[in-house]
Amino acid sequence: MVQVIQAQNVSLSYLEERFGLQVAENEEFFTEWFEGLPEITVLEKQYLDRVKTNFLRLVKRPPILEDAVKMVVLSPLLDLAGFYSEPFFIATEESIEIALEDEEEIIRGRIDVLVLQQQLWLLVIESKRASFSLLEAIPQGLAYMLANPNPEKPVFGLVINGEDFQFLKLTKQDTPKYAMSDKFTLSRRGNELYQVLSILKKLGTILI
Template sequence: MIQVIQAQNVTLGYLEERFGLQQAENEDFFTEWFDILPDITDLEKQYLDRVKFHFLRLVKRPPLLEEAVKLVVLSPLLSLAGFYDDPFFIKSEQSIEISLEDEGEIVRGRIDVLVIQQQLWLLIIESKRASFSLLEAIPQALAYMLANPQLEKPLFGLVMNGSDFIFLKLTRVNQPEYALSDQFTLLRRENELYKVLSILKKLGTILI
């Protein structure tokens, strides 16, 4: 009998045990989130200041659900980063499955946002409601990334809940290996959306 496991219920321990996933120890594994990032314009900064203001205003009247996070924060970031334009395409609620035939298990779920180029998966985004911990979202995003049909290129991810953001990188050339960026948050005085947008722009550049 095949056991179906929902992706939101998986843990890092499960992914390590069942899929051989390992966290990279070498800092050079994931330099894309901090090395030579592109500048953003004053106009983009002004726009991101408005995005931060709108989000913090909504937080005052909870609950702030996942769809509101996508609308208020994620959509402007994707637009400014150029992911709505050629050569990229956006897919939402993309169904995935990864199976362990020997174990009789299937991990099943839906990717919130998938950025592709000619069917090549480039960036997976997992968006949660404002009260959701990113520690719970990370294994879910990694499960989706493990389902990527292309093995030869690295895959990037972003988990967010409106106020906090963490980038991920996964490779599967030999053994599945991943790394995380620092966590960025809108709860500091400095607007860290500037850095988030700069990283998204960097990923958009190197991925094509």
């Protein structure tokens, strides 16, 4: 009998055991999050300052639900990064299904936001409520990335909870490998949304 597993319930150890997923040890594997990042404009910084202010005001009255995170923080970032415009296409709540080779288990789930470019997955975004740890969201994001139908191309991911942001990269040639960026957070001084937007813009140029 086939067992259905929800993507939100998978762990890193499960993905390592069942899919052979490995951490990429080579620092050159994921340079896209820190090398050759584009500058952002003064107007973009002002807009991102307002986004941070809006979020910090929101957290004064918890609980902060996932939809609020997407509306207040994620949507402005995607807009500024140009992902609502050609040549990109946004899909939301996209269903995925991964069947293991023995077909005894199937992982199912729904991707919060999927950014496509010419039918290639560019970015898988998994957002969580503000109280949710990214450590719990990362396995779910990686499970979705493993479902990428274009194994010859790397796929990038972003997990967020409104306060924290972390980028992922996964390749599927031979052995599936992944790496993570540093974590960016709104709880520090300054505004690390600047770096988040810059990375999103860099990823947006990769397939164009």
